[in-house]
Amino acid sequence: MNEREIVALIREMAGGPHPGVEVQIGDDAAVFRFPTPDVLLTVDSLYEGVHFDMDTYELSDVGWKTAAAGISDIAAMGGEPLCALLSLAFERPPSSAEVLALVGGFREVSILNGCELVGGDVCRSPGGLALTVTVAGKPPDHGPVRRSGAREGDLVGVTGCAGDSAAGLFILQRGDDGARERFPGLVEAHLRPKPRVLAGTILGEHGVSAMEDVSDGIAPDICHICSESGLGCEIQADLIPLSDELKELAEEASVDPMTWALSGGEDYELLFTAPPGRLERILDSLGKLDIPASRIGVMRPAGEGCRAVDAEGETIELKGLGYEHFA
Amino acid sequence: MNEREIVALIREMAGGPHPGVEVQIGDDAAVFRFPTPDVLLTVDSLYEGVHFDMDTYELSDVGWKTAAAGISDIAAMGGEPLCALLSLAFERPPSSAEVLALVGGFREVSILNGCELVGGDVCRSPGGLALTVTVAGKPPDHGPVRRSGAREGDLVGVTGCAGDSAAGLFILQRGDDGARERFPGLVEAHLRPKPRVLAGTILGEHGVSAMEDVSDGIAPDICHICSESGLGCEIQADLIPLSDELKELAEEASVDPMTWALSGGEDYELLFTAPPGRLERILDSLGKLDIPASRIGVMRPAGEGCRAVDAEGETIELKGLGYEHFA
Numbered sequence: 001m002n003e004r005e006i007v008a009l010i011r012e013m014a015g016g017p018h019p020g021v022e023v024q025i026g027d028d029a030a031v032f033r034f035p036t037p038d039v040l041l042t043v044d045s046l047y048e049g050v051h052f053d054m055d056t057y058e059l060s061d062v063g064w065k066t067a068a069a070g071i072s073d074i075a076a077m078g079g080e081p082l083c084a085l086l087s088l089a090f091e092r093p094p095s096s097a098e099v100l101a102l103v104g105g106f107r108e109v110s111i112l113n114g115c116e117l118v119g120g121d122v123c124r125s126p127g128g129l130a131l132t133v134t135v136a137g138k139p140p141d142h143g144p145v146r147r148s149g150a151r152e153g154d155l156v157g158v159t160g161c162a163g164d165s166a167a168g169l170f171i172l173q174r175g176d177d178g179a180r181e182r183f184p185g186l187v188e189a190h191l192r193p194k195p196r197v198l199a200g201t202i203l204g205e206h207g208v209s210a211m212e213d214v215s216d217g218i219a220p221d222i223c224h225i226c227s228e229s230g231l232g233c234e235i236q237a238d239l240i241p242l243s244d245e246l247k248e249l250a251e252e253a254s255v256d257p258m259t260w261a262l263s264g265g266e267d268y269e270l271l272f273t274a275p276p277g278r279l280e281r282i283l284d285s286l287g288k289l290d291i292p293a294s295r296i297g298v299m300r301p302a303g304e305g306c307r308a309v310d311a312e313g314e315t316i317e318l319k320g321l322g323y324e325h326f327a
Numbered sequence: 328m329n330e331r332e333i334v335a336l337i338r339e340m341a342g343g344p345h346p347g348v349e350v351q352i353g354d355d356a357a358v359f360r361f362p363t364p365d366v367l368l369t370v371d372s373l374y375e376g377v378h379f380d381m382d383t384y385e386l387s388d389v390g391w392k393t394a395a396a397g398i399s400d401i402a403a404m405g406g407e408p409l410c411a412l413l414s415l416a417f418e419r420p421p422s423s424a425e426v427l428a429l430v431g432g433f434r435e436v437s438i439l440n441g442c443e444l445v446g447g448d449v450c451r452s453p454g455g456l457a458l459t460v461t462v463a464g465k466p467p468d469h470g471p472v473r474r475s476g477a478r479e480g481d482l483v484g485v486t487g488c489a490g491d492s493a494a495g496l497f498i499l500q501r502g503d504d505g506a507r508e509r510f511p512g513l514v515e516a517h518l519r520p521k522p523r524v525l526a527g528t529i530l531g532e533h534g535v536s537a538m539e540d541v542s543d544g545i546a547p548d549i550c551h552i553c554s555e556s557g558l559g560c561e562i563q564a565d566l567i568p569l570s571d572e573l574k575e576l577a578e579e580a581s582v583d584p585m586t587w588a589l590s591g592g593e594d595y596e597l598l599f600t601a602p603p604g605r606l607e608r609i610l611d612s613l614g615k616l617d618i619p620a621s622r623i624g625v626m627r628p629a630g631e632g633c634r635a636v637d638a639e640g641e642t643i644e645l646k647g648l649g650y651e652h653f654a
Binding site: 043045073118132136139144326 | 369
């Protein structure tokens with residue numbers, strides 16, 4: 001397909017009209033009508049060979065993961081995603097089946113989260129597939145949840161389990177089809193992460209003091225909250241929730257599960273802080289909606305650094321752990 | 328620099344606070360307060376080796392051109408750009424001087440056009456520099472100008488001169504330093520195009536029936552307006568405004584200037600349609616602000632196709648001309 005045909009196909013896939021969408025795909029810019037003057041805006045890029053490879057991903061997974069990365073950033077502010085733009089670059093002209101799979105995966109997770117594809121860009125890439133997603137959304141009524149709002153003594157919470165995505169990547173990189181079948185939850189967590197939009201809005205309504213999505217790993221992400229809030233933290237490693245599949249794989253592969261839990265990115269769970277009394281109520285509220293969430297630590301003065309303590313009382317420095325693009 | 332340092336430097340460059348910017352660079356998402364519920368949204372990606380190469384571009388040119396491409400899309404709807412996100416991917420860790428040049432060029436043109444850098448993404452690329460810009464803006468009061476609003480008998484107008492950017496690229500690709508010095512306007516048009524934001528808002532206020540920026544070339548861009556409006560067109564080739572530098576270079580290099588004028592993209596001039604009486608008033612209004620603009624043709628029934636007629640009365644089919652990423 002050429003550029004014009006690709007845009008025409010994506011426009012057909014998007015259908016419409018949709019609420020809020022005043023000008024859809026196919027003009028110089030899209031027009032969306034937002035319910036509030038304040039708009040959340042975020043952008044994420046994914047490159048073949050850096051963020052994914054086509055040996056282990058289906059095209060629909062790539063589309064899904066791209067949309068999920070952008071939507072998760074909106075969830076991390078306590079917001080609701082409303083519309084998205086997708087910039088696509090192909091090394092060679094794609095077939096219509098390829099565009100359908102890629103954009104289909106993108107739309108699958110975005111529609112699940114109330115986020116409409118309204119525009120984008122299509123061009124040639126110098127090598128490999130490249131995608132950039134822009135997501136715009138509505139902040140919570142009391143204002144967006146920042147990384148900078150944590151206070152000393154606030155407790156640290158996290159939704160879901162930690163490290164499943166990294167463990168899934170471990171399986172995919174080994175090319176072990178047997179493990180892939182025995183640990184479907186880990187592989188799914190890596191290929192098709194589910195952004196925590198509902199949890200984010202509930203956490204926003206409850207006035208959590210700081211929040212971030214786990215995109216780089218619990219260690220670097222709590223370090224961001226510490227540095228933006230001018231604080232340190234003490235994470236209790238044995239409180240970090242691990243899935244049964246992760247524990248089983250870790251034992252089988254002789255990997256320390258904390259490696260995945262602390263340094264593994266792309267879980268897209270939400271990491272947040274709240275005063276002690278409030279945290280219990282928050283965990284209750286989430287629990288009633290079957291959203292798992294756990295207390296894993298406490299915010300400390302900056303001088304104490306960012307650290308985790310394991311069951312034996314050993315200290316783990318959190319700074320420097322996790323994925324770094326230019327390591 | 329690593330990812331964190333790059334973000335910190337860009338945040339410092341952006342400074343602030345700025346009007347409308349509620350949450351700046353450094354959180355999961357930016358928050359911008361828009362003056363109208365309707366928001367224009369556009370995205371453009373530029374790849375090294377496809378859209379530019381580092382033999383002929385300075386990093387500051389790459390930054391400039393990326394911002395200009397996004398801002399021009401907002402201008403093409405008659406809108407005002409207000410804020411931008413920038414996703415940057417580097418093959419290897421950049422130096423601070425490189426980040427300063429790249430983002431400096433981006434900010435130079437965006438600030439000139441009232442558009443604040445509010446967020447973005449930084450990661451590693453599999454090869455070469457890659458940039459994606461998202462620009463959000465305010466539509467004109469009577470609503471955005473679409474590609475689809477042209478009517479039969481509307482006249483076709485264009486701002487500025489056609490083909491300068493393509494002629495500039497011709498000079499850069501030949502590596503001819505002498506020509507580079509003798510034709511500075513052409514080279515500047517290619518490296519540092521100036522989006523027509525003021526012209527776009529005036530055209531929007533005057534209620535032009537359709538508009539598009541010249542990003543692919545006058546031929547493919549008028550074909551977009553024709554196809555979206557369900558019409559054909561007749562462009563008078565001898566009315567297409569050519570700069571003196573372009574004419575001189577064309578003669579010297581024995582190139583038909585119409586090749587650059589019709590098929591040369593990235594001029595970022597505005598191509599628009601309006602009823603006959605209104606077009607004269609529009610050209611007057613633009614002229615009073617020293618914005619050059621010309622009438623170049625007329626919208627015709629779809630059955631007559633999209634064509635140009637040259638001074639000798641020869642017909643040039645416009646469909647199929649211009650840049651195509653997957654040609």
